[in-house]
Amino acid sequence: MIDMVIAEDQAMLRDSLAYAIGTQDDMRVVAAIADAADALSAVEKHHANLALLDVCTENDSSGIVAAAAIKEAHPDVRVVIMTGMPEITFVEQARAAGVDSFIYKNVGTAELIAVIRSTMEGYSTFPRPPNQTRFPAPRRSRKRKSTSFAWCARRKRARKSRRSYTCPKAP
Template identity: 30%
Template sequence: MIRVMLADDQALVRGALAAMLALEPDIEVVAQVASGDEVVAAARLHRPDVALIDVQMPGKDGLEATAELRAAVPACRVVICTTFGRPGYFARAMENGAAGFVVKDAPPEHLADTVRRVHAGLRVVDPALAAESLASGVSPLTPRERDVLRQARRGGTVAEIARALHLSGGTVRNHLSSAMGKTGASTRAEAALIADERGWL
């Protein structure tokens, strides 16, 4: 049996995925979690072979959770399973050690097949998304610029962003200015929106 863990903050989606995979004779769902913060602890407890992880979740997002899971439980292979097939997400997922990337509107049999192939040691990615990711290139943002834009996306002031990230106001303004230049945006809100749409955050 292939032991699978599901990480998705939407209970209906998680339940549907679990029910669908339960129909497969060689797949068993051994754990379900609703946030990125729960992924590593659940994997250590249940020892899944494959983890299906959503990107957008409370706490750590699925991409951060993937990197932590790969470091903490290297035997567990990761498939990103998301509604958002963005090139930036795909590139970061691969950088963080994911072995597969599928979108939730894929046919059910494709998801089960992906689980089997990833468990067998293969990589499974959507060819169109991989091509789009190569064409769009890697994110130009530094990790700190990403942090600042994530905070800006929530509508925080420079002072609030500085407090949240333990930076000075001047440093936050420098990172915002750099991120705006790299995204071609005229405001920090626009920069956050552009970066988010490209999957860079």
């Protein structure tokens, strides 16, 4: 059983996360708090084995600072950091704090649940830096421009010349 502490300052999101996670057979939310500064005491009080922490919480508390404290006191407790702000420094700071996984809030519930489960199994999930791609960029071909591109170009020229232009009918 995954016993989890959630630290999220937005009440509606905190309640939604607790509900969605609570519907899983292998997960239980033992505490849902607004301030990450209280995360370590909540982990200890409820014997949680995973903490899901927002980067920025109530009272200007940092989930990353809380994660470092949790990992120092209880290295066996898994920590997942979440944020809605795509700051690349947050990922680096989370790694330095010993966080097990990092996820953005724009993912769906199924992906969040999958990250939580894989983190408990010992896997780490971190976003790829924006300048690092899995595959090289495709080469540009010298083929003729597509009809949709040509249509867009005609429309743009028409707007510039202020002539009336009628969109072509779909085939």
